[in-house]
Amino acid sequence: MGKREEKIIIQLDNISKIYEMADDVRVKAVDGISLKIKEGDFVAVMGPSGSGKSTAMNMIGSLDIPTHGKIYLDNENIAEFEESELAQLRGQKIGFIFQSFNLVPNLTTKENVMLPMIFQGINKEERIARAEELLKKVDLGDRMDHYPNQLSGGQMQRVAIARSLANNPEVILADEPTGNLDSKTGRMVMEFLEKLNQEGKTIIMVTHDPDLAQAHADVVYWLKDGKVEKITRRRNHIPTPEKGLKSRGK
């Protein structure tokens, strides 16, 4: 396998997030985090409740901007972006998977998957074709016209996975993706994420489950009190041909 240049897709440069509360109380949710995520990595952000992992995740996903520091997505400092620019960026480069699925209840599964494409101005025919293709990919080809309340938790999460792929983003951000699922369905969802990673997608997963993080992620960032406490890398990682970028140096 030929050596390919490693591309840093996300870089956090000493970012902090401070919330101004009432009575001049300031809460530092994230305190000077720096990290680099390479294209094709499967990264887990671990930490107990209140460790700042969700805040960090929001900033990585360009849902929020840091109080201090810089965030680079594809070498662009998104900390300086306007909200509409961030929205456009999210739609194009990042796919979100949430713990509580977050599907739009009054849209069918197909319409939910088509939704991110609407915001990118993709024409209807292409949207339909792509949504159908993605739903088939997550084994929901027979549930396209179902509404979220007609699906099981696992099915809803698979719709969310399909939706996250709608605009073919480079990065998938998964916030506790198995948190609301039983262990069997959770395993299935993780298999999908693994598969996407093998296809070259960068996966960033937030979890409080150390076993899950260590079982799937190549790199785990352990957060505590808004800081990176430690970084662990998976040993004995068996590279796959699709994961060319990941196989090196492990």
Add this chain to the structure above:
Amino acid sequence: MIKDSFFLAFKNIRHKGLRSWLTILGIFIGITTVVALISLGNGLKMAVNSQFGVSSTEVITVQAGGLNSYGPPGSGVVNPLTLEDLDAIKRLGTVEIAIRRNIPSGKLEFNNIVGFGFSGSVPDGEDREFVYDMMGVEIETGRLLKDGDGKKVVLGYNFYAEGDKSGFGKRIYPGDEVLIQDEGFEVVGIAKKQGSFLTDNIIYMNDKPLEELMGYGDDIGLIAIKVKDKNLMEKAKIEIEKALRKTRNVDVGEEDFEVSTPEATLGTVNQILTGVGIFVGLIAGISIFVGGIGIINTMTTSVLERRKEIGIMKAIGAKNSHIFMMFFVESGLMGLIGGIIGVLAGVLIGYLGISGINNFIGATSHIKIDYMLISLTLLGSFLIGSIAGIAPAMQAAKQNPVDALRG
């Protein structure tokens, strides 16, 4: 995106079910009231028009002033119109035809039942056609009167009405004999139904036998005038007034006669209808305003309820403008749906109302659908909804995605 906003808005409205319909109700009531009022108003004008027996807009009528509020034209007046007045009018340059008409009331007996009605005089010669044209008289069965018909009459359609509706226990056919003021007359024809209380109940009789029967001599009940050009109506009216002031020796402001154009005749009715229209329009306006407030209320609640959905949409790439457009269009669409249903209900109420009026007064007027009005109403209802949605849509658009995602 606009098209997609409509799609998403429609899905949301449907999803909200009963609440959407209750919100739409406010706009619906307002629009229904407006459309029903205008449709009914137009229909009423037509019905009133037909009740006045005005089928030609080029005819001016002159009546003497006096206590004639409850009787036919010319009855009970102190100074009736005279042949001198008629001659003066005939000499005017703007006048093409001027004829005398007498419409005295009297009794009619048939089938041993006595009734009361009006007899309308029909002049001889060319003037006869003018009267028929002016009154819109056509024959249903039998024939119209002709010169030299002495003891012969043509009856309005109501005498021919089935069964007891004629008022005489049975229908009166051509060939039957009726007693008018106790004298026998042969019915030679029945006029077609005109939908007017006046013309459908009249007895047409030639001038001479009617004068001999009623003995009104040279007194004239009404002068009907056809002007040379309908654009000359106002000029002719002024000339006639001037001529009559001279023949009747009265000053300006002391006229004992009235010169009416059809527009003027309908003017009073229109004035009343306009007054009623303003009142109902005010109520409709309040209703639409309250409907708009209802939309603001629903949309504001909706923004609060759908915070998480807004957060999801922002997370998957929706810009503030997309979110604004979704709520704005949804709000406008609720107004538009209210407008569409309101227009349909308004037209239906107008139609039923006109049918009721027709049945009540025996008119045959039809509802007039004003497509321009409907288009403007629909556009207006969409705009009201949209305007009501601006503030909630702005509120939705400026939601912080992280806060919104927390719900």
